[in-house]
Amino acid sequence: MMVLGLVLFGLAALPFALALLNLGILRATPPHAPQGDVLVSILIPARNEAKNIGPALDATLASVGVPVEILVMDDGSTDATPEIVRHYAARDERVRLLTAPPLEDGWTGKVHACHHLSEAAKGTHLLFVDADVRVRPHAAALLVGHAQKTDAGLVSAVPRQIMRSLGELLTVPTINLLLLGYLPMGFMRLSRDPGLGAACGQLMLVEREAYRASGGHAAIRTRIHDGIQLARLFRRKGFMTDLVPGDHLASCRMYTRFDEAWNGFAKNAHEGMATPVALPVWTMLLLGGHVLPFAILPFVPTFPIIAAVLLSLVTRTLVTVATRENPWSIPLHPFTMLIGLAIQWSVLLRIGTTRRAGWKGRLYPVGVKP
Template sequence: MTVLGLILLALAALPFALVLMNLATLRATPRRAPQGDVLVSILIPARNEATNIGAALAAAQGSVGVPVEILVMDDGSTDGTAEIVRAHAARDARVRLLTAPPLEEGWTGKVHACHHLAKAAKGTHLLFVDADVRLSPHAAAQLAGHAQDAQAGLVSAVPRQVTRSVGELLTVPTINLLLLGYLPMGFMRLSRDPGLGAACGQLMLAEREAYRLSGGHAAIRSRIHDGIQLARLFRRRGFMTDLVPGEDLASCRMYTRFGEAWNGFAKNAHEGMATPVALPVWTVLLLGGHVLPFVLLPFVPTLPVLAAALLSLAARTAVTVATRENPWSIPLHPFTILVGLAIQWSVLLRIGTARRAGWKGRLYPVEAKP
């Protein structure tokens, strides 16, 4: 039991140490205003987003510090999305409504819409934003300024995640924990290794020429998880990518119900950790570092097990405070990890039955990838 306790302590200490180092790295990120002739194209793919698109447009229209244009791609909506965008466009010439062409064979929906948004954009920088994201006034300017300062082809940030229901608290907080607890951001900024590439598809800014030379969304046309895929693509093409703190740049409420959150995370899990090679490793890291210490502590109250539990909670607390997430994610932390792993394993098993991933009424083939 002593050996097991030490193993759990090591598994909890790793993300704790990385959280501290990554937060220090992110806090030291300079904020620069964009220089020269810069135009940021804010690009919003929208499919049945009538409840979101008005607020998203109002936030984008409040952008300051850099000229912007705002393009919305209506991707086959059957609600009032297009009418809302037209109303905004009538009041603000910076807003344009586009209609997505029919989805082509071999493409996924959001990637297809983003590709056509980029083709229509006039900006020097392309800011891809989901319809449920609310930009802060300085977001476009700061992201463009950082891209220039860091000479990065792609800059991304995780918006402040708004979670209100228990179902959201059991799913959404895994995003920041995984990024801050398992991605060495100091090394990421020193290397163009594709394996260190990461981005959040909710909020990504690409320098136009780097986007063109890398192939952009057309090069990942069959993929769903555009955040990870674009970051790795840019790095394979020789362009640096970066992550910056996002809690002051934007906010996002991804889901409102547990079932919606489960399906949302499941749709792109097979392009992340839900692979036959990666998932067993992630299961050991996450179960050992964040769940087993709490399970074993009442039965094996040794110092290593107690320390592992405390380090796991400390890591969760530091991430929650730094990213301004709901503090109720802290006591629910072990359960959130269990739910996250359950989603990943359900997707891996589903891959074996050749079922398909779906989102917003579309279904896509799912293939297991090593």
């Protein structure tokens, strides 16, 4: 049992140490104002977003520090989304409503919409924003300033995640814990290795020429997780990518119910953990570092097990405080990690079935790689 305790302690110590280092690196990142003649095209793909699109436009129209244009791509909405955007466009010439062409074979929906948004954009920088994201007034300017200062072709941030229901608390907190606890950001900023590429599709700024030279969304047309895929694509093409703290740049409430969250994370799983090679490794890291210590502690209250539990909770607390997430995620932490693994395994074990992925209620064409 002592050997097991030491192994679990080591698995809990790894994300603790990386989170400390990563948070130090991110918080030491200075803000930079944009330089030169800059225009930011804020690009919002929207499908049945009548509840979200108005607040999203209100937030983007409040942008300061850099001129913006705001393009909304209505992608086959059956609700009032296009009418709401037309109302905003009539009041402010910075807003434009576009209508997505029919989805082409071999494309996923959001990627298809983002591609056509990029073709219509006039900006020197393109800021892809999901409709459920509320950007802060200075977000576009700070992202451009950082991209210019660091010569990064792509800069992304995870918005502050708003979680109110139990279902959200059991799923959403995995995003920041995985990024801060397992991505070595010091190495990420020193290397163009595609394996170190990471981005959040909710809030992602690209420099126009780098985007075009890399192939942009057209080069990942069969993919779903554009954050991860674009970051890796840029790095393969020789462009640097970076992550910056996002809690002060934007906020987002991704889901409102457990089933929404489960399905949302499941559709991206194949492009993250849920592969036959990666998932057993992730299971060892997450189960051993964040679940088993809590399960074993009542039966084997040895010092290494107690230390592993404390380190896991401290890691969760550090991440929660730094990203300003709901503090109720802290006592739920081992259950959140267990649910995250359950989602990944449920997807991996369905490989080869006829189940098809989709976006906002629309199934993707057969042949798309989910």
